[in-house]
Amino acid sequence: MSTKPMRIRASVKDGVTEVKALIAHEMETGQRKDANGAVIPAWFITELTATHNGKPVLVSEFGTAVSKNPYLAFRFKGGAAGDKIAISWKDNKGESRTDEAAIA
Amino acid sequence: MVIRQKYLVAALAVGLAGAPLLAAASDDLLEGINAYREALADGNPSELVAAEGEELWKTPRGPKNASLEKCDLGLGPGVVKGASAQLPRFFKDTGKVQDLETRLMTCMETLQGLDPKAVVNAGWLKGEKEKMAALVAYVVTESNGQKIKVDMRHPEMKKMYDLGKLAFYHRAGPMDFSCATCHGDQGKRIRMQELPDLRTQEGAAAGWGSWPAYRVSNGQFWTMQHRLNDCYRQQRTAEPIYGSDVTIALSVYLAATANGGKVMTPGIKR
Amino acid sequence: MKKISTLAVLLLALPGAWADQGDTYAEFKAMMDRSFKTTGIAPKHRMYQLDFQKECSQEKQPPKAVMDRIEAEQMKTIRYPADGKYFGDWKEGEKIAVSGRGLTWTDKTPYNNGGGCYNCHQMSHHEVSYGTIGPSLLEYGKVRGNSDDIVKYTWGKIYNAKAYNACSNMPRNGDAEILTEQQIKHLMAFLFDPNSPVNKK
Numbered sequence: 377m378s379t380k381p382m383r384i385r386a387s388v389k390d391g392v393t394e395v396k397a398l399i400a401h402e403m404e405t406g407q408r409k410d411a412n413g414a415v416i417p418a419w420f421i422t423e424l425t426a427t428h429n430g431k432p433v434l435v436s437e438f439g440t441a442v443s444k445n446p447y448l449a450f451r452f453k454g455g456a457a458g459d460k461i462a463i464s465w466k467d468n469k470g471e472s473r474t475d476e477a478a479i480a
Numbered sequence: 481m482v483i484r485q486k487y488l489v490a491a492l493a494v495g496l497a498g499a500p501l502l503a504a505a506s507d508d509l510l511e512g513i514n515a516y517r518e519a520l521a522d523g524n525p526s527e528l529v530a531a532e533g534e535e536l537w538k539t540p541r542g543p544k545n546a547s548l549e550k551c552d553l554g555l556g557p558g559v560v561k562g563a564s565a566q567l568p569r570f571f572k573d574t575g576k577v578q579d580l581e582t583r584l585m586t587c588m589e590t591l592q593g594l595d596p597k598a599v600v601n602a603g604w605l606k607g608e609k610e611k612m613a614a615l616v617a618y619v620v621t622e623s624n625g626q627k628i629k630v631d632m633r634h635p636e637m638k639k640m641y642d643l644g645k646l647a648f649y650h651r652a653g654p655m656d657f658s659c660a661t662c663h664g665d666q667g668k669r670i671r672m673q674e675l676p677d678l679r680t681q682e683g684a685a686a687g688w689g690s691w692p693a694y695r696v697s698n699g700q701f702w703t704m705q706h707r708l709n710d711c712y713r714q715q716r717t718a719e720p721i722y723g724s725d726v727t728i729a730l731s732v733y734l735a736a737t738a739n740g741g742k743v744m745t746p747g748i749k750r
Numbered sequence: 751m752k753k754i755s756t757l758a759v760l761l762l763a764l765p766g767a768w769a770d771q772g773d774t775y776a777e778f779k780a781m782m783d784r785s786f787k788t789t790g791i792a793p794k795h796r797m798y799q800l801d802f803q804k805e806c807s808q809e810k811q812p813p814k815a816v817m818d819r820i821e822a823e824q825m826k827t828i829r830y831p832a833d834g835k836y837f838g839d840w841k842e843g844e845k846i847a848v849s850g851r852g853l854t855w856t857d858k859t860p861y862n863n864g865g866g867c868y869n870c871h872q873m874s875h876h877e878v879s880y881g882t883i884g885p886s887l888l889e890y891g892k893v894r895g896n897s898d899d900i901v902k903y904t905w906g907k908i909y910n911a912k913a914y915n916a917c918s919n920m921p922r923n924g925d926a927e928i929l930t931e932q933q934i935k936h937l938m939a940f941l942f943d944p945n946s947p948v949n950k951k
Contacts, residue, residue: 400525447522649807652797669883679809
């Protein structure tokens with residue numbers, strides 16, 4: 377199963393960097409049934425980490441309460457234009473993915 | 481953790497406003513829902529679908545192993561920017577009025593050698609229809625912010641407008657509904673859902689201008705054909721065939737009525 | 751001379767305009783015929799109109815004489831309860847009012863439909879998610895009482911709204927077999943019972 381790329385945008389203003397990311401993921405809760413009544417297996421992101429030039433700025437645990445294709449926005453102090461922001465996730469099926477963007 | 485903090489706040493506001501109140505609460509409730517919509521608009525997942533569509537647009541496919549990069553959506557081969565703001569339109573090469581989806585099927589057939597039936601017969605968001613949705617998301621993103629500008633000069637466009645208007649008022653089925661039953665009056669709602677009055681320029685622009693859209697409630701990107709199909713489903717009529725003339729005629733009627741309004745595609749709906 | 755020529759032009763123009771309209775409508779019918787298909791429980795023939803549906807498919811309502819005729823015809827379709835009992839259980843009625851399900855091509859059966867009442871009407875004191883296409887029915891029984899006339903009228907209105915307003919937006923719940931007689935009895939109780947949340951805060 378291939379994963380799909382995230383869309384990441386980051387910009388810095390007055391020494392604070394704002395990161396916005398759209399994450400492509402089904403985020404199946406394991407509670408839903410398909411048209412034939414069979415349970416759709418759970419499939420969701422369990423961990424998500426964001427780094428600034430390799431240094432973690434956000435480490436989080438995800439679960440089934442988060443929607444499909446989650447949108448994530450957060451701010452951290454520091455950062456400069458051109459710095460590298462990387463976001464990685466892992467899901468309960470053992471899939472993982474990392475995407476990167478430069479701070480604008 | 482900061483996951484969609486804004487959503488949470490907005491959702492909470494809706495919950496609080498909804499609890500013990502009566503008629504006067506409706507406005508608060510609607511305000512809460514509108515705040516929720518605004519919060520959603522910041523991170524429209526259509527972007528993810530559009531990114532897939534852009535890749536698909538450039539990827540060689542089909543028996544002819546060609547991409548869609550030479551597809552003519554009305555502004556010349558390969559021009560995507562602003563194209564969907566001017567659709568539907570009359571195309572000389574096919575001799576037909578086409579909307580975005582039927583035009584894309586023409587390009588898939590002529591450029592790539594793909595059989596349009598594969599799109600028509602696929603289930604919504606499955607197989608070739610899923611690919612179509614991605615292509616649509618890409619194309620309509622390239623018209624965001626433009627003005628709806630449908631060229632009504634061709635007699636075939638005028639004819640489709642007349643037919644679309646007749647379809648709009650056509651009452652049928654076990655519930656005697658037409659499009660106008662819900663979209664033929666000002667300031668009405670179904671449950672808490674506000675209904676645009678599609679007879680007016682303002683209403684048509686709000687409706688036509690904000691579809692195709694991503695629906696947060698089910699995490700799906702819906703094309704205009706999908707939207708119209710579900711309108712008919714809720715009217716309890718028979719099912720319109722994908723890309724059939726009635727869907728094109730209705731699209732012409734809506735787009736022409738909306739002319740001059742703003743394109744807000746891809747929209748985001750709850 | 752001028753007058754005569756104008757008249758002549760008018761006379762020539764009129765049949766042309768008529769024929770043109772006829773053409774458009776014939777074309778419309780052909781378009782509808784080739785644009786729809788049967789899916790699941792929703793057959794294609796749902797697109798073919800009943801006479802009154804056609805007469806009510808215009809921008810404006812038909813003339814009063816036509817409305818009167820439709821209403822008289824529709825009035826004849828109303829079947830009042832055979833056992834003379836108009837009221838069921840308001841709690842069942844509330845469930846029917848809340849449910850908007852049924853009769854789409856994704857429904858498995860044409861039975862067990864909801865009334866979809868809240869789509870268009872305000873009804874009870876506690877449900878804030880209601881539509882506004884139809885009038886508010888809040889405190890329906892409390893305001894109107896339960897005389898034989900109002901009870902019979904309400905039954906008829908639910909059974910076939912077109913008997914009272916030819917081009918009403920409201921479906922013919924009884925006549926079109928959307929709801930059963932028993933379901934209509936439950937809805938009647940929901941509207942009239944003093945303990946129903948429609949009437950009791």
